[in-house]
Amino acid sequence: AYKRALKEQESADVAYARLMLLGSAGTGKTSLKHSLMEEPFNPHTTSTIVSDVSSVRPFGHKWQTMRENKWREATEEDEIKEIASLFKFIQSRSSSYHTSVLSAKYSCDESDALVSTGSIASDFNVEIRIKSIFERASSTDQKTELLVQPFLHIWDCGGQPVFLEILPAFLTPRTMFLLLFDASKDFRERWQSRQNTPDGKVLFVEVVNESTSDLMVKWISTIHSYLVKHNKEDASSPSLYCIGTRGDKLKRKRKREQVKKQIQSLYEEKEFSDLIEDVLIIDNTTSGRGEKEDPSITELREAVDSFINNLAVKTPVNWVLFRKVLRELKQNIISVSDAIAIGVACHIRADDVPEVLKFYHELGAVLYYPQLEGLNKKVILNPKWFVDTIGKVFPLEKGWRGTNRWYLLQNKGILVQPLYQEVWQSSSIDPEEIIELLVHFRLAAQVQTDLYDGRFKQYFLPAVLPGYTGDPNEVRPGYELRASPVHITFSTGYVPPGFFTRLATTVATDDNVKLNFDNVYAAPTAGFIDRLAITMKLRSKIEVKHIYRNRVCFSYGHPSDDLFLTDINDAIQADVLRYVPEISHPIPFKTVCQQLLKLLDKCCQK
Template sequence: MANRCQHLFEKIREAKEKRLKELDLSNHWNTDAKEKLTEIPAEVFELEWLEVLNLRCNQLTTLPEAIAKLRQLTSLDLTNNQLTTLPEALAKLRQFTSLDLTNNQLTTLPEALAKLQQLTKLNLSYNQLTTLPEAIARLQHLTSLNLNHNQLTTLPEAITKLRQLTSLNLSHNKITTLPEALAKLQQLTSLNLSYNKITTLPEALAKLQQLTSLNLNHNKITTLPEAITKLQQLTKLYLSYNKITTLPEAIAKLQQLTKLNLSYNQLTTLPEAITKLQQLTSLDLSHNTIEKPPPEILAKGIKAIQNYFRQLEVEGTDYLYEAKLLIVGEGGAGKTTLAKKIEDQNYQLREENSTKGIEVIQWRFPMENEREFRVNIWDFGGQEIYHATHQFFLTKRSLYVLVADTRKEDTDFYYWLNVVELLSDNSPLLIIKNEKQNRHREINELQLRGQFTNLKETLATNLATNRDLEKVLEQIKHHVKNLPHIGSPLPKTWVRVREALESDARNYISLDEYLNICEQNGFTHRKDKLQLSGYLHDLGVCLHFQEDPILNKTVILKPKWGTDAVYKVLDNEKVIRNLGNFTRFDLANIWCEDEYATMHDELLRLMINFKLCYEIPRSQEKYIAPQLLSANQPSYDWDKTNNLILRYTYDFMPKGIITQFIVVMHELINEQQCVWKNGVVLSKDQTKAEVIEYYGKREIEIRVSGHHKRDLMTVVIHELDKIHNSYQRLKYDKLIPCNCYAICKDSQEPHFYPFETLRKFVADNQEGIQCQKSYQMVKVSGLIDDVIKGGKERFFVEQLRVEPNYPQSPQISSNININLNQAQEQNQIRQKENNSMSTVNQYGYGDNVGGDKVMRDKIGTQINNSQNLTQAAKDIKELLNQLSQEYSNTAIVGVKAVEEIEQKPKLKARIINALKEAGSEALEKAVDHPAVSIVIAAAKGFMDT
């Protein structure tokens, strides 16, 4: 062992020679099991003056009785070892104040533990405990007890006797009920009971008057008792992933509440009392079925919700009976005929030209309450060129009609049902069979219903004779009137402005004109006016891109005007002939009508926003619409040696993913040579990435070759994942290639592992996985490291962003959150050895660059205590401390801190300035927290972007 762990023995000798009071024998950096301690060296027990001993991340299975010799020890960290029992001798360490036994194999605790009378912090998370000894009740100075990720089924009575306890974490256990005795913990400020099986909350919970944070995420709670509203000091309340149906009005009493998470419950309404929580800054109501306020308002956050209720109260309530009906299907199926027949049943059939883009017809019918219902019918062109634009117009909370021509039998029902399910968040859909010449066609309706829950009816009609047309119209009326947003109360001013905009004959108006219309109809606050335009934009009633510096100055009243302009370009013969290439001069000819005369900049920006075209870099205003590029892959040289390969496979693949990607990445296309309709070759820093879509196989494959393969691969993955995330229901697998030396290492056809499988392996501490081609075992961490920049750390940060409560092992956390002193020592060693220093690219993680000068150019190396640095460090430390109380997992803390910094522009700016002035080392020294490495990495990323 001496040879294997020589670096640790050097530390022990140094501690002996200098009589150091702290000794760090942890193995944060080392993933090689051979380099880890399997027993504590006897020399350690000679250091009787030691006060702090760190043995994290080794492979200790037992603690020797000799541990009792370290009588001065106050803190012992045994995180991430393999201990199954604790020795009685531990009880002799009477100076102990902190004991960390996270991630071991303990099933029981010795009674002797109760003799550690000075203990204030005890961490027993990630073990196999099913119960606690009654003797633990004697730890009367204990203030923090962490028992998350164990096998507890009840809250041990002994815990309720720990009267000094301020923090109690019982998450990820199997607790079903909470005892009334819980009320005895009068000093408790933080209580985490997430990931249990609790169904009800006891009234006694109200007696925990010092409680500031209560986490009940992932339980089975159905009702929230009013007693909880007596917790007057509560600032954070987490109730996501339960079965709560209503909120009590008394929730308004929680006046100190700043964060409330109610996502993934069964709420249908939100009480107005929520607006009386004046300190509330974060409210998550996602994945409920709330109809009041409308989901478009809910999505905007607490301020928008408060404004909505305030306007309802001040202005009174009205209702908007208006909906969108979208007709889709293959070209020539009869979509336009159906739209005309809905508008006028007496419409006579004629030879219809194929719809170019989208036609919009308005249909009105009377309701039982004598109000008029308005339906905006959108008739979509069936040509494939339009399919890539569906994602911009297939809106939620609309009714869809799929028209099928029974003579042709060419309708791809699975394609259209998948498109609607994916892009409209499962909006209701009717299949209407247009039985031309009364030709009947059977479809497997039972099978379709089993796969698509949004399929409501399958109806047959003959549009030439109007047979059963009345039944079709009745079903459309029924389903359109029962859409979730119909009948939702809206402030009267909103309804008046909507009617004023609808009666305006113009295609678009300036923002100032829109604001004046709002003023004339009772609006007084600018933010309320913009909230309404955002609501109407989300509904697809009008278009107002508030975040775009060009488009925000215009409100497009008739969306069809904008879409017609876009399709004029995509349908233009010259543009098609030129394989998607066009110029400003071409646009002047295409948009020559008076209605477009002064709006060329805005319309071009609309196309760029929709990722339908891009400007060729360093060209004289030349543009490309990639969906019109040649389908032929150009010939180019490719070095097949030592490639990085990644593959995406899709359950259903919407059209347009690759063309969107081409638009986003167009600046890396070398002279626009290697780009075609289904793929692109990107070039950066002597590295090339080939990204090809195989639509028939529902697959995108990436190959990267050159000097900085992982850097470019990370960029490609990042941008593709952003596109994927824009589709809420998209199901796909990210496949990581095998790197076994026998077959896969340099192969163009390696074995692939699903990303989710690797994630589960790492979470379960499984180091190896078998290649199914060579049958060799390969390291899981190495698979991820080989492909994605930042390796396992980035892998888990990405997952935590999507799934912030993912139950992650502390072994992983320790790999992410490295000890900062060690990090600084490693950096100094690298500097001395004249190796390349580690900086961080815009994606947040290390990037080897040549020489110290690059580092200086990036963030500066002069360390000073500027005001920016001091304040940034202080703010980050405070933020991290707050998050630590909410989350037991330090990796989650780091990720959540990054997310919060992103939402705090002033703090973000201070961090950037501090890094520029002082360099990253100064900030790392200023903030002593295990999650800070992620924050620092992200901060450097902020700078680069």
């Protein structure tokens, strides 16, 4: 469809790209975004929850598109000017061999003669919107030279541990990644989640069992695995910069160079080393101060400009118009049938519209999931809205607290149907379809437990739980047999972000497996003192928590054996334990271990 459309009509160079800001919470991702926009530094910037997506025009001297040389938010006027430039260019080439479908059927004088596309398009007043676009474009003074006008979608991603699980679902190769770290701190220390509140307070929340350097290498290896290693046929290649923030605290140039060398040592001789362009130390406090601005900020802007310039792709002019109309709708989501009607109004063949949607999905302009039942009939026009909608179930507001449904989610990782229906009821999309997306990306798994009314669906979401920081070899006492631990390793040397969640949810769907939740066990009694303590009720029971974001216990078979999966950063450790005498179990322990090895291998492949 794409090649045929290029032959049938004129094309425009479209440069859509995504700039994704990654890093732990509190490293200054939002401040860096403001620096790129040359906005003054705000020391009271609040932390981003889930993500913040902005559409930006990165104007610079290389683009020659505007008199401006400053980045700013994209406006409706920008869209009209781009259309006007497109029209002027087409008119200047009216004698060319290929007559544009757009210029032939959509001149401003003929806009009243648009073919009706049925009630669906009429509901959105598609013909009127197209006519309005042409009228405004025709009155706009533009040069006849067709220049690339870039659109950059900046994803300022929340750095809290739970949200790092969501982001792999939105990775695309047409992305420049800025991986941030606090250059003023020892990146070998364990990372603590930090949140800046609207009232100016700083909350230090969860301490995770990994260092900043661990987290950085995990992200780099994940991006490489998703977008480079397994997508060698894709012409688009991502780019990554490691950005050290709080450069104002590193007064000496020697200290900055030392930090850069430490970061470079993390990826030297790694298979993903070619992905990393450079390490920059940036002082966000100088943003918007003209000549006093940190030169590294200017260097980064120029790098983004260069990256986008290399992504310019020829796009059939009718396809360009199609996207403009979709933006004019100002809707978060429409049906595919709506999109087809709009495409027909833009003189795109009905059968080609799904291909156009895939094209813009890859460019990051819309979200379209034809492989998902339910969502395959939807087109998400506002990616920010959709990411925020998914994220609602993770940081539930205080108003939800105190209910049993909230307790199950926050403490057991079980999301019950009444809760997610209530949370997502006003989202303009069926809550069941949102759940289906989470299941598709293996962020959730449908399970059945005794924790809630069995008439309602239940889903396991380990990502919402706190992390485990204890000894990975710790298990509940009283076992009869314990197998030597098995370690699932990766060529990068680290467990990719999100992989443990996907593995745990995949294992949870097996018919022979059940989640093994918190239990209270009798304390072991070794002698007279222990028995006396129990008699006096000084020590009778101990509580063992089994389910965490990075550690999950399953029960396997009947009678059940325990399977512990633990993310230990450089590998996933699997432990199998039996709590009944071998002679009383119908299946030998060795056989169970072999069955579980096969199960884990199958789940890892999935």
